[in-house]
Amino acid sequence: MTRARVLAPGATLGVLGGGQLGRMFVHAAQRLGYRCMVVDPEADSPAGSVAEQHLRLRYTDARALDALAAGAHAVTTEFENVPAEVLRRLAERLPVAPGAAAVAVCQDRGLEKATFARCGVPCAPHAAIENAAAFDALSEGLLPGILKTAQLGYDGKGQRRVERVDELAAAWRELGGVRCVLERRLDLACEISVVLARGADGELVSFAPFRNLHRDGILAVTQWPAPGIDAAAAARADAAARAIATALDYVGVLCVEFFVLRDGSLCANEMAPRPHNSAHCTIDGADASQFDYQVRALAGLPLPAPRMHSPAVMLNLLGDLWRGDRAPRWERVLELPGVHLHLYGKTQARPGRKMGHLSVTASTLDAADAVARQAAAALGIAPW
Template identity: 45%
Template sequence: MSAPVPTGLAPGAVLGILGGGQLARMMALAAADLGIRCHVLAPEGDNPAFDVAARHIVAEYEDEAALATFAEGVDAVTYEFENVPAATAAFLSQRKPLHPGARALAVTQDRLSEKRFVSELGLDVAPFRAVDSLGDLEAAVAEIGCPAILKTRRFGYDGKGQVKIAPGSDLAEAYDAIGRFPAILEGFVPFVREVSVVAARGLDGAFAAFDVCENEHRDHILAFTRIPANLTETASKAAIEAAHRIGEALGYVGVFAVELFVLEEAGTERIVVNEIAPRVHNSGHWTSEGAQTSQFHQHVRAVCGFPLGSAERRGRVEMENLIGEAALRWQALLAEPGAHLHLYGKREARPGRKMGHVTRVTPERP
């Protein structure tokens, strides 16, 4: 079976989304604004996207019968998370246009492949080595030094699947802590702040990046995003150019994020690429009210072949993640002048669980 030729859709089309979480939910809400209906496929569980989608299927991502039914009912497919099984992506891409494509998934699902890909583009990354055994880990630590971070090559987010290696650390214990899975050791980067670029690339190759945003993490989870980032114009341009080059090299279609470290060296700022997220991103939630086009509308535009919208911001913006019981402040947030509350419809507020976000936009005077 030959892969379908990518073509633009029109209002009235059906967009398939793999995954039923908050990103899929916000994607489906944005799609509805553009006259696009969404059909969501996700395994059994708490799937807030089901509440707002036109249709949904409860099935595992490996269930080919369910995938075939899903593909028959949509005009194109996208996804809300990067760990879509490769076989699932291949199965669907033979039936309907899949954006972002299988190559973007393959590169970004594996931290080692991702680091090699970014490095080969001539962009700066942290020192890294592949780790497939305890001996590899010992050799990598001897070469890179400490402190360093040992990460599983696949899966893991919000600090999961990784452990810090400090001088004197028991390496066997650290390797056991990540389940002795194939891993990567990354050298410590003495960054002064963490930033990200959320950008979109259209079906026609058009590129639009939102302003660089600065991110504050707590307990390995994004707590606040602030725009504009405290960054020189030169460093900001370098960050956006890095995203542009990554998008072009992947032949990417849709919204993606590039997480970066900012280093200060001899009075100048240097950008180091940390990770690529091939999807709409938590640090882009500020765009809901803070930009002319939200990242969710932009993603739907891109994967449907519509013209990209303006990425211009509407002022100074702060996005606060509502983690766990922080969402119980909903009444106070609704009463707060200028605050825009987004709740994800999840049934249970657990520690570390993203329950919603709130944006605050302060217009800038001319």
């Protein structure tokens, strides 16, 4: 395989979506001397407000696509639900990574699970729910389960827990009667994620797995390297994520989430075709972050393996920590050693909204965890 055409620093990189992932991509791109063009309708979008150019348009707007084709040299996405069709149309005019086909898979739980199966990667027992008739054919073995919309779910949204068969119809109606997947609810020992970067030439590098604690369906705490995961399990997760990226001929940064079951076995849960919240601690804990790799993969630059220089613990800072418009008193965490505070510039704090994150680095994970617990106590985040 040959290396893709290299976009030299100075080129303009387009980003579909203007959230915090786009903002951290822009920061990484600008450090390397690239210029950024962000497409997001919101005036104060986190990425739009730091990019050289902010197109205040929807990414489905033909004018946005024309402006990208005219002004950018390559395009990536920071938002998982950019319609694959938009990426396909853009790719006729300039390089787009990740590609439409791979993104379409990551947008659909059914296609994701089919990809896991094709790669020999286990996932939770499940059944597709296309219509109400599907309930009659279900095996009891899928209950208690979780009914999830096949598309557009995130942060635990688009899901209903179901204990008994007779609850299914109501749960499905509550989810809008759309195409769903019913999954058996598994007894999880913990959750981990693998984040990797793959270039157009097939070069592939990955970070050691992250261990993730969710609360109310939203990531709350990440520990890196994942405690309680032995080298063999980490290697299995890594190999599975690599196989999936290769099967999809994926270009860019990909996250694969896994469940670790009580017996130590792994089940793939879902994928994100972009940098992932669980790998934010690579900004402060590694010599290249997931966003650095997103820039490199898009620009066709080399992808040397990352080196973790500091174990890290990441805490998400949700809008719940704000009192009205009043932000937490940051000096209470900034006085702690190894604390890296990242705020996304969002002006409206709402419960569950990701306003920022905080990574604590130290020479050992235990030391980072101890400081992270102090930070959590100072901010009013529940201990883990």
